[in-house]
Amino acid sequence: MRVGPSGDGTPGGELLSLPECYxxxxxxxxxxxxxxxxxxQLFPREVRPHVHAIYAxxxxADEIVDDPGEASLEEQLAGLDGFEAETVAAISGxxxxxxxxxxxxxxxxxxxxxxxxxxxxxxxxxxxxxxFRYETFMDLKSYTYGSxxxxxxxxxxxMGVTDAAADPHAEALGEAMQLTNFLRDVGEDWERGRVYLPQEDLKHFEYTEKDLASGVIDERFAKLMRFEISRARRLYEDADRGLHYIPRGRRYPIAVARRLYAAILDSIEANGYDVFSGKASTSAAKKLAVATGCAARDPKDLVARSRSRRAPGTAIPA
Known part of the structure; x- marks a missing residue:
């Protein structure tokens, strides 16, 4: 199948080149x-396109589920099945x-x-x-492993990490970022009919879904959020213990991303745990401050990064 002017190909219907896809x-x-x-953008030039590809x-896939428009549940599943089949076909060559x-x-x-x-x-x-609900945190982990x-x-x-001992720490970082998203998006997820806060935690702090629907922010909710934030921070700490497995020249962007995402938790706390009226975020100034701080902690990684950069204009390897 050829793609037309929808943005997936050229106006003439030709497939995009691989660099154009990236x-x-x-x-x-x-x-x-x-x-x-x-x-x-802090990664060496040869790494960036692959990060872009994974994100995109x-x-x-996420938008098939989170932004279905008028699509029914059956149509969403069909869309995911089609996306999966095309993914397998592409990977197969x-x-x-x-x-x-x-x-x-x-x-x-x-x-x-x-x-x-x-x-x-x-x-x-x-x-x-x-x-749409997870009874325990272990139930939620079955979802966050894949997501x-x-x-x-x-x-x-x-990034070229070769030691399998790094894998649990890498998983912890992905999970910590996902939990951070869940805490930031409590209100937005509720509107989509989903609750990622484990039901056992809601019951423990005596906070109900009726309270969630009304956006109640009280001491019960504050205790619940503090508990979940502490859980996410422990995962960030676990991830930190695996940073040394990453080759020099590629650690810096991971450290920056980790700290920027963890800073969202700080913003949630600073906003009095109000995750219903807007999204907690980090400003451009905060991003630059974090990047500068990470550079100061590991200047040798920046030196290694500069040496590993490929010449501008080098084609993406196929």
Whole structure:
């Protein structure tokens, strides 16, 4: 199938070139996530396109579920099934029209990303169409493994991490970022009919879904949020213990992303745990301050990064 003027191909219906596919992924990441994009730009030149491809792949699958428009549940599942089939075909080397999948498949093959991690991610996306509550934190972890922990594993592969001992720490970072998203988006997720706060935690702090629907912020909710924030911070600390596994020249962006995301937790606290009236975020000034602070902590990584950068204009490897 050829793609036309919808943005997936050229106006004449020709497939985009591989570099053009990666460029499209870059624009997707830049448009949808200023924090991720800011951190991605700190990677050496040869790593960035693959980060863009992973982000765009996951964003496209996520939007089938989170922004379905008028699509019914059956249509969402059909859309995910079709996306999954095209993903497998692309990774297998078949020609597909979707530029995101073409770039992502190239990244998967080039860096040896395990198909199991791709399947786990798509499995969690399907869970979002049928599972809307999680009784325990362990139940939630079955979802966050596919939705977030595998992102850490994929990032390990494209960064050239070779020691398997790094994997649990990479998974912890993905999970910590996902939990941070959940806490930031409590109100937004409620409007979509989803509650990612474990039911056992709501019961423990005597906070009900009726309270959630009304956006009640009281001492019960504050205690609940403090508990969940502490859980996320422990995961960030676990992730920190694996930073040394990342080759020099590639640690700095991970450290920046980790601290920027953890700073969202600080913003939630500073806002009095009000996650209903708007999203907690980090300002441009905060991003620059974090980046400067991380550089001061590990200046040798910046030196290694500058030496590893490829010459401008080098083609993306296929």
């Amino acid at each position: 460029e499209r992924c870059r624009r997707v990441e830049r448009y949808h996530s200023r924090t991720y994009y800011f951190s991605t 792949f996951m964003r496209e 078949e020609s597909v029209a979707n530029p995101t999948l073409r770039a992502f498949a190239n990244t998967v093959r080039l860096h040896g990303i395990e198909l199991d991690t791709v399947n786990a991610f798509l499995g969690s996306m399907k869970m979002d169409t049928r599972v 977030a922990a595998v992102v850490g594993l994929m990032m390990c592969r494209i």
